Amino acid sequence: MRRTAAAALLATSALLLAACGGSSAADPSAAASPSASGADCPAASPAPVPTAANPALPTVAGAAGTKPTFTFPASPAPTELTVQVLTTGTGPIVRTCDQLVVDYLGQIWNGAVFDNSFDRGEASVFPIGVGQVPPGWDKALVGLPVGSRVLAALPPAEGYGTAGQSQAGIKGTDTLVFLIEIKAAYSVDAKAPGGAIPQPAPSTGPQVTGDLTAQPTVTVPAGSPEPTEPTAVVLAKGTGPAVVPGEVITRYAMVDWTGKAVESTWDAGVPTTIPVGTKGDGSITYPLQGIPVGSRVLLTLPGSPANAATGQAAIPARAVVIDLVAQATVAKQ
Template identity: 40%
Template structure:
């Protein structure tokens, strides 16, 4: 719901997903979020040649240039650490924040085929790792690595997009894929952030909820709450982390409930936090503007009619009025 609003603003890539390709580090303020112990960005002249002949120029934090040898691609998954990080170990089920460049081993039309780069987008990717949300080679390679690591991997088709390839990215069913990946941050499925309950909440007009900072909220009853004509938000918890930066991507725990029936329709708690461009969030949840990481807000969202697909936006089905509780547990 949040990602669908304010779609002209920058949003986070989901990384090389199992279904298809996607078109700066700091301290994570979340409990259950891990900051990378990243080396300082190295100069662009740093160069390493891997055991299979892939040359990577540029250190951690710098967009790499990848030079692939003219010999045949390896037929099994190959990985090599270029910079060893000292941060937390990436675990299965973590939401991993990373920068990466993806390139096919074979050139296209005589030129290197760089099919995806979060460095070029200027925004890191975030995705659940080790649980089938990304291509198999990423799940197998990145779980167990430490934050602050830069590594290179060569993935034969079975570890990438399989025999069907990914035509929209210029990837055939026989292409071996080469990725250089910088591991930045992780957030656990139950990631939370500290804050203090707002003391002067309205006495009426809101659903009955549980509201304990750092724990999943529950919407107990929506009886008597009127559907709004535009989003109406209320701050529930004041966070104690860094100031929310409207230019970044927010890591959020979300609970959604149908306003008319009081039935929960979605919760990210214990599953995987969601990542949404801050500008999109603040368009809907205005009370989070000027607040800190760790803040929680409730928003009453009006019903919306179905919309047809356009050149820049997918079709949206009709949606009933919703109650949304959003916790900001981190940003990047």
């Protein structure tokens, strides 16, 4: 899967994203980068909601919000995408390009559970409808209301294809069953809550201008010392809850230390999700901890030299202006 520059710097890969050729890590949470423009994101329209019990699908035991278990029918696995909405939500309609927050469990038909968010204790976040998850997810979830609980059977063409996903034990002939609970959706129009109070601007280093409701302009004066560790400066203080480790919905603009634009979610037309970790765990976003949602923040990041052993090119120091839109998930402590 294509990952943009900022995603490579701020995010991790995931199993669901691997359907497009990415990593096979076990956690689909992540921080997918803005991969579609706002112009590619049609307005929401409700989808048909198949709520009737379907004998071709497994039955589900377990209450909403808890890890489910499946009982499979004696009949063969469906050969087409088959969906049943167990509970119809009452929230907004999920639209293409939304950052979707879900809990889920995936199991091979009559086989092993290969992944689930319930055991991890943290929901997963990803963009929906833009080809960054298995095709069956894009087809089954767009158009459903937030709060829905969905059972879906995905034949190989709607899952991981004929290649399967070997690290998860999935063969190219396996049909997969997912139980998905849609917790929240953040649309292309998502913005930081209003009411942020401007703070004194830094007198040295990167400079930021622009209205708080619009894309900022970031410049790096010549001769500015490069950062030696990640550092956050609050440009405007929001009124929401303090950010904690987990996934955070953001809008951001990134430049390198020469002032060259690297990436902007405003240019892409969609917000994105970044993981916030803790100092010492390899995270470069840990300085965002404790800053209120709704804030605009200047995050400066040190560069790193090229690594011949891994083929990693040198990464210059960067300055990133981040609007903290919402805390999508909270990491299990």
